[in-house]
Amino acid sequence: MSKLGVFDVSVRYGKVPALTDVSLQIEEGERVFISGPNGAGKSSLLKAICGAVPTTHGRIEIGGMLVAGRPPEAIARLGMTMVPEGRDIFGTLTVEENLRVGTGIRRDRDAIESDIDEIYENFPILGERRQANAGALSGGQQQMLAIGRGLMTNPKVMMVDEPSLGLAPNIVDQVYETLIRLQKDRGLTLVIVEQSSARAARVGGRMVLLRGGTVVDEGDAAEFAERDLLKEAYFGQSAEEPA
């Protein structure tokens, strides 16, 4: 149902190609890391899938439904949610209002209140600050809010763009713990942009490496981490890309 298929997808910004003929299959309930250097097209891939940027070529299917060309609000209704890079919290809205923005697409209106309570159980700090302006939250809290906000759309697939960006390592650990727990509880399909192969290996999952707008390699995250360690040993520097 929530199987995600990307077939020969290209994206360009004006004349600049961002993605060229990218293909990718993601199974229901799978966890996939998208990695690669800056400018490799990681964010563009996520944006193309959720409809935030138009594709110039190829097709994208969610659960067998063709999505390329549909507006983002229609794709959200197919069970796709996005936690963007930089989080894009609505800073002038309260924490609770942020959580409610995405509930308009749900048919199970009765479950919304209990879902909000569940989010507050998962993220107690959000519960404490539910009436505060979301712009006043710390970076880590905003990341939690962005994830919670995405969950409130009741998604089948959640895409998270660089959850570790600008966060202290212990907070990043918390974010990942939460994501894994949520995935287990809800059977979510997770697609995460993560630059660090070491962290991806610790969390576990498949890794897809992009470079110059194309998929150059894919496999188990642990293998990637091992290879990166090896490179580090040979070349004496971290093979991980700076965030």
Add this chain to the structure above:
Amino acid sequence: MNAIPQLFFDAMSLGGIYAMAALGIALIFGVMNLVNFAHGEYIAFCVFALIVPSTDAVAVLFLGKAPALLLIPILLALGAAIAVASEFVVFRHMRKATPVAMMISSFALGFVIQNSLLLIYGSRPKAISLWPDLNKPVSVIGASVPLLQIIVILATLVVVVALALLLKKTKIGLEMRAAAENFTMARLLGVRANVVITGAFALSGALAAAVAMIMVTQTGVADIRMGGQIMLVAFIATVIGGLGSLPGAVAAGFLIGAASVILQAFLPLDARPFRDAFLYTFVIVILLVRPQGLFAAHSAKPRV
């Protein structure tokens, strides 16, 4: 004499009209970065909808004959309808255009509406008597005030409170606020762009109709050019208030109304004809000190 309460009522009622007109512009700017210069023509359209189409100098009431309880909702709906129609016919096709291109289109749309009115009703201003009883003075805390002024002040309060409640308490209100801050993110969460934009245009058009009813009762004239003057002041109010900020639009509307009334009262007689020059100097000073406006709105994010 009771010059101070009198001034207060003058300032509040003029400010109320400006505030409502400015709100109509700020609402649309908030969700789609469009300064809709056709807004003044929505007002003129609503005024002319009150009378029988003809080029005669004396206006015969048409819609205006309906009892107030019927007329008010009809005219509000008519204002909403022309605004929504203009979105559907013009602005919907320009979602990806630059704000400048959209603004110029709004000028063009304004001219089309104005010239259509010109064609049907002629260019001469027409005397029109809608609710003449409202201009009878009543005595309030020692000041002699036309009943209409009090109604305008109350109506502005009702409109502002109703709008605040709508934005704060309803689903479409929440979606509009989210979309005004970050349209793309709101859409990624399933907020329908068309619903939010249509909603903003409908509210904006209804506000134009409210302004139209007040202006026509106050002045007793239907004039093809009446939209342009109020549009100018309302636009300046939205800029001073901070483009896109609704509280800013209201505050600045009242501020300009008050400043205008106070200048009129206290300038030396010889200087009074140049009141607007003083008024706009004051506007320039405000913008020099706070170029982002009194209430800086959250950054103008890319549309759709």
